[in-house]
Amino acid sequence: MDEFDRLLYEGSVQLPPELSELKPPCPWKKPIGQICWGLALITITLNFLGLDTILSAVGTALLWLGLAPLRRENSGFRFAYACATLYALLRLAVVLFQATPLDHWLAGLIGQEWNTTTGPVPLYYALRTVLIQLVLVFAVGGLWQGLKGVFYQAGQKPRTAAAGGLVILEALLIPMALIGLEGWLLVGPLLIVWIALLVNLRKISKSLDQAGYAMKPAPVAVSSGMALGVWLGLHLLMIAALPLLFSRLPAGVQTPVYGTTASDSALRTQLLELGFPEDILSQLDDRELARFEGAYGAKKEGYRNSEDRSPDGTPDIITVEVPVRDEKYGFRTIYLAYLYWNPNEASGGYMEGIQVAQDYQGVTAWSTQPDGMLKWQDSAGNAYTMPLDFWFDTDNAGTPCYYTNFSLPEDVSGPTEGFLFWEAVPTFPETVSFYNFSVTAAHKRGAWQYPYTLPSELLASGFHAPSWQWRMYQWTSEGRLAPEGQ
């Protein structure tokens, strides 16, 4: 102690009477305040401006920071602190998984779905929600027991009903999430009760200051502010940097194409005579051309203008319908969807998705799974093809659809073209059938996105307005399948 220190101590002894109005230090005020704010920010969900992630990250840190100095007080607080640590790790893992394809991989690994009142969700999401919320319930339970312990230690009657109520309320959120209960009529009263309980928990710190001044706070290795900063920095790093590593989808099998793509044949001439677009036909090889064997008509739909390409990275879509004679069904229709990606699209190359949907309402035809191929040339002038793998799934409205996700090749000179083939077969071949379908393309405009979303997920959610991350383009066709001569 130096001379100035001694003078400060001496001066403080004689501090003027105004100091008698000073309140004594409240060792419980800060930790209980942090815990209350932590629980409030964790439980509140605001789904805009990324607040759902930011608030829960801050809340998780505050809960942990509030419990950290109390962990030496009794076993209840120790348990709560351990649970809060586990909770923080789980929340961080969720952020990590959502920034990468891990979430989708785990959802696919578990596979099954859980039905809620708002629709089915992957079982993995339901299990994850239950696990995380359960750990939080245990943390609040530990807090409750810890607070009771402090009152018992001081020989006082526990005044911890608010903490007990919070345990019940946090536990109630588990079945509510599993059932998918929503709406203000239900959530409103619960919210009011929850706020009242939190306010009461905050007031407990005053009672604790009377009962538990003999608190033994644990030393901290890093200051609260620093811990919060590091925690949020870790989140920021994960959210900002990790998605950039997964901005493209793994490339499919790219096959070099040697020599000319098609030969002059009678079928090619016949298709041209039927009105098949010449520029598209010239891109088809013999194997693709063979699909149109027995053609007796051709109908082109779609829009393409070489001077006015889609400026936002979405492809132009042209569909060609070719009815062909069929021994078994009398006739069937071959559909070709031709997609054209502008070579000058600067934002291309991240993720693309295609959805082929059939409107089954009033339709008397059934269709096959699309079979697709991408074609392009690299900067050296070599031609390549890559198959597009479609799979069947329903969209969020329950409509059966076929999906494919892919990334456009990086080394491209000229346009990239996509060719999708499928067949529609009439249920009653002797009459005219109705067949409606849509081809929707989703284009990701930038390298970054959070949470990690596949184009097929976006396509399944419905047709969206343009956003800064995604563009969508849909081509819808309402047509008739008619036997030859009708």
Place this chain on the structure above:
Amino acid sequence: MEDTRLVHALQNRQNGAMEQFQTAYTPLLRYIIAPILPDERDREECLSDVLLRVWDSIGTFDPGRAALTTWLTHLTRNAALNRRRGNERRREGGTLDEAMPDTADGPEQSLLKAEAAQALWAAVERLGRRDRELFLRKYYYYQPTAQIAAELGLTLRAVEGKLYRVRKHLQSELGGVFHG
């Protein structure tokens, strides 16, 4: 029992009032005494002394002027500091000798000290809320840096650094009053 009812019961010398007071406030009294008196026996004696003072002087407590905890804190801190000073004097001077000159402050020195205390308080009042809390915990309540750090969720180094800055600030403000 609420503070007002407890004070009223104590002032009316009701049965069991002191017992209730001890249950409710002994942790606070111990909390204030502990950093000032390092010896456990001293602490217990000081606590008994404070409880006796509370019993004797509760009649002078005016709930309109200060909260009960504030009054108790002030009372307890003064009692603990008096005991601490008494201990220090005993260690330094041994037994009291009437032949020794009186070392108590004269009127002039008392006035100077009071002025210095006024200046210190004015400077403390100008500190930010957090710095003021740190200052009071350290110099008014005599809390060790480790306790301050743990209770405020700060590292030892952070508290030492902040206290260093507070001291520097006060030193520059009180340069003419305090000569450290």
